[in-house]
Amino acid sequence: MPPEPTDRRSFLRTLVGAAVAGPALVRAEAAQAAVPRTARASQEAYLLDPGLTYLNHASIGTVPRTVHEAHRAYLELCESHPSLYVWGEPWRVATEETRTAAAALLGAEGDDLAITHNTTEGFNVLAHGLPLEAGDEVLFSSLNHGGASMPWRGQARRRGFTVRRFDFPVEQAPELTSDEVVELHRRALSPETRVLVVPHVDNQVGLRHPLPELAAMARSEGVRWVLVDGAQSAGMLPVDLAASGVDAYAMSPHKWIQSPKGLGLFWTRPELRRLVPAFWYRTAMSRHDSARRYEDYSTRAWPAVVALGDAVAFQRALGPDETARRHRAIRRRIQDRVASEPRLSWRSPGSWALGSAIVSVRVEGHPAAELGPELLQDHNIVVRAFGGPLDHLRLSPHVATPDAQIDAALDLLAAR
Ligand SMILES: Cc1ncc(COP(=O)(O)O)c(C=O)c1O
Incomplete structure (x- = not known):
């Protein structure tokens, strides 16, 4: 069982102390209470279109549903009394909590x-x-x-x-x-x-x-x-x-x-x-x-700043070591498959110690600059193509990318 995340409602409680509590705050707390409080590394925990194979987190990431809901609640609070909530003072405590939590994730003060x-x-x-x-x-x-x-x-x-x-x-x-x-x-x-x-x-x-x-x-x-x-x-x-x-x-x-x-x-x-x-x-x-x-x-944009705290809480609940383990397993899956396919070649570092969740694959005989747009248009698969002398496709899945999506993308590349 994944651990329970920090209760992010504490952010809103700190706002009660710092701001004039009103009906909007009550509404925001209710919105928070409706959010499931378990951080899960599964596709359902995100808003990504299930028909899309999104292997491009290195370009633009995606927000978990819980973080999105929290952000929306903060935005609503902000709009309930703009001059109070936009000038920052009510968010000060929550911002400092966000800073401390983000620093801890980085091993910093x-x-x-x-x-x-x-x-x-x-x-x-x-x-x-x-x-x-x-x-x-x-x-x-x-x-x-x-x-x-x-x-x-x-x-x-x-x-x-x-x-x-x-x-x-x-x-x-x-x-x-x-x-x-x-x-x-x-x-x-x-x-x-x-x-x-x-x-x-x-x-x-x-x-x-x-x-x-x-x-x-x-x-x-x-x-x-x-x-x-x-x-x-x-x-x-x-x-x-x-x-x-x-x-x-x-x-x-x-x-x-x-x-x-x-x-x-x-x-x-x-x-x-x-x-x-x-x-x-x-x-x-x-x-x-x-x-x-x-x-x-x-x-x-204070609501986004405070919602960063929710994102950090989500990541901490997943566990940075557990996330790295999952990224390592995904990478291994791609690396093994590429090694078994004569037309595919691995362009990233060989070892996990020097590697990451960003991997590069060349499809011999097929320029990346043509393959990338084709994958999107014909198969709803998002990768980043590096043309020129690099000539590879960059795949950047994340912790919740289903293995089946990765396998299907590699099946397509291997069959070229
Ligand atoms: C390695 C690296 N550095 C810097 C950036 C720039 O990030 P930003 O546009 O958020 O400043 C990116 C964006 O993709 C990146 O991949």
Whole structure:
């Protein structure tokens, strides 16, 4: 039996203390009470169209029904008294509960975590704020996503530091070892490299970068900051930022934590925050030393922020280790099938230790750029196609994807 999740009605109870309780709150509590309180890794727990084989959680995630219901209840509450509920004060306690719970999921402290809008925003804060000068270099590999690369390029033009991207031998991904991944990064460093940016899990082949080893290597070579794009890790795999040795981690919880869209989590070490100033300026600035300084927004979507807490509670109820076990089993199923089919080839890391729930498969003789749209149009199967030299289909199922859907998708690919 899966464990019972945290009772999310406590969020609404805290609102009672902070706000003027009224009929709308009673309605919202009733809506919450109607929601089943068991987190299940089954298709019925989600809103996905059952006729759709959705293997694209790495692009856009999906929200569990319970999280959606909670979000809707908060939205209704908000609309019942807009000026009271939009300006934030009534949500303050619930937001702090959300922050603490999200931080625990990342192996971090709440004071080090900002609730932002997305991964890209975290990297904008870093690229604008880190003290870099002409001669300093920011380095990342070709596996780095644009959201964690482009902010540096934009700022480099203005401030004169250098940005360099090295080619990661992605075609070797199936054979690479952890030591080789670290060595590839070490060889790419230059004496000027001050910042190393890595994806925790990249979005092309799903390589899980060995963070503690990379961070230790980079520091021993004189790199000042190791910054991580976590868009594809927390919620999919257990994350332990305290043990990671990195300085900052930005992510988008809509993918694998399955929160409402339009939210981000941005973790920073206190030492880095002393150097990176607040990013937003508003009418009444609050002065925070904590990571809250990076979310000093004015009007914001509080219902979504609080519903992020429900998503975290759902994930914790599933259990990060249990979720990882399920992702590992799904991956194994795909890997074994691909190995048994002469026309299919596996393009992701070979081992689970370097792998993830993102897997890449090439169908020999069939360009991915043609196959991807065909799968959607003719079979209602959603994958991401990477064209060009990569030429593979990226499959990113999640914990509740039925085996039968995965098998049927592979049957189709194998029969090409
Ligand atoms: C690895 C990675 N980094 C960053 C991003 C950008 O995320 P966002 O658009 O939420 O900032 C994505 C989005 O797919 C991604 O896969």
